[in-house]
Amino acid sequence: MNKIVDYAGIKPLLKDGMTMMIGGFLGCGTPEGLIDLIIELELKELTIIGNDTSFVDRGIGRLVANGNVKQVIVSHIGTNPESGKRMTEGTMAVELSPQGTLIERIRAGGSGLGGVITPTGVGTIVEEGKNKILLAGREYLIEMPLRADVALVYASTADTFGNCYYRGTTKNFNPIIALAADTVIVEAETVVAAGEINPEVIMTPGVLVDYVVKGEY
C-alpha cells in the first residue's frame, strides 16, 4: 500500500473549523510544509492542539500570527507575542494545560482511555471546573482525553507505508498525536520504500498513518 501524496493531494483534507494536532516543541519537529499549506489555503477558525505556540515566524506560531486560529490548547504561549495579544483582544481563545497533562490527554484520546488521573495542578487554578478524586490518601485531578480531526506529524524518515522514525528532539508530541486523530498526515524529510527503516527503531507504526508527503520547505 502506497500512502505517498504530494501537497496538492493533501489540500482537500484540510478544512475550515477543523481541530488539528500539530507536532513540535518550539517549532523543532513541526511539519513546516503543512503549515505553509494551511496558510496558502487561508483556513479559518482552526482549533490547534500542540505543545506551544512557538515563535511568530515558526511552526504553529505562524498560524497564530496569520489569523488562522480560533483556539489553541497548549502548555505555553510565552515565546509568541501574537498569542498573548490575540488572547487579550479576545480574537483567539487559549486553553493552557500542563505539558505532562496535555500529552497524557492526547495519549488517552488515542488509546481508548476515559481520561487521565494526575496530581499535577491540584491546589492551582488548573483544577477549576474539574472533578477531583481521592485515591490512597492523595488528591488527583481527572483530566479529559483529547482527539482531533487531523494530526499533522513531522518525521525525519517515513516509508511508503507510513512507518516513522524521528531524530533527536523532534519526537516530542509527534508519535503521540499520530494515535489521536481521525486522519493522520505525515510530512517526512526523507521518504523511503517500505522495509528500508529498521523495524526496531520505528516509533510510529504505519498502520496509524493515512498519508505521507515528502517535505518541501
Added chain:
Amino acid sequence: MAVDANRAKEIIAKRIAMELKDGQLVNLGIGLPTLVANYIPDGVNVVLQSENGMVGMGPTPEEGKEDKYITNAGGQLVTIQPIGAFFDTAMSFSLIRGGHVDVTVLGALEVDQEGNLSNWIIPGKLVPGMGGAMDLVTGAKKVIVAMQHTAKGELKIKKRCELPLTAKGQVDMIVSELGVMAVTAEGLVLKEIHRDTTVEEVISLTEAELIIDDNIKVMEI
C-alpha cells in the same frame, strides 16, 4: 548587601550547584537555573534532563557542529552526551511526574513559607503558561527555587503567595543571593546567609516569617 543582577545570579547558581550529588537526574529551568550547570563541582556527574525529550544533555555545540534537531526546552541548540537518550513527551513527563527526577531547579515570581510557588502567570499582565513547570514541581523529589531575593524592591518571599500557584506545598529549598532557606513542617528556616549580609537584613527583605537556624552558616561559595 548590594550586588548587581549578574553577580546575584552567579552566587545563586554556585550555591545550588553544591546541592547536586553524583549520579542525580536533574532538570534545570530556563534562565537563571540553567547557569547552575556552569558551577557543578569536579567529580560530581549529574545527568541533565531537557523536558522536550532528552536526558544526558550537553553544552552548546561548538561552531560547525550544530544539529538543528538537538534542542533544549528553550529552543536553543545543545548537544547530547554519550550516556544520553532521546524520547517523546509522554516518556519525558513520566520521568518527571513519576519521581525519577531527583532535583528540579526553577525560578519564581513568588514563593511562600508553606512551600507554595507562583511562577507561570501574572493575571492581566503576563500569561506565558505553565509549560512543564507544574509537572516538574509536583513530581521531582527535590524542588529548589532559584531567585533573586527581591525584584525592584518588591518582596518575593511571602507569607502567602498572592499570584496563582504553580503547585501547592512542593518547594523544599529557596536559594537567593542573600541566603539559603529550607521549607520545613515548622516553617521557613534560614539556614545560611551570604558573608556580606546580616540576619537582620535578610529578615527586613523577607515578608515570610523566618525561623533562624541555631546553627546558621555562611554560604560557602
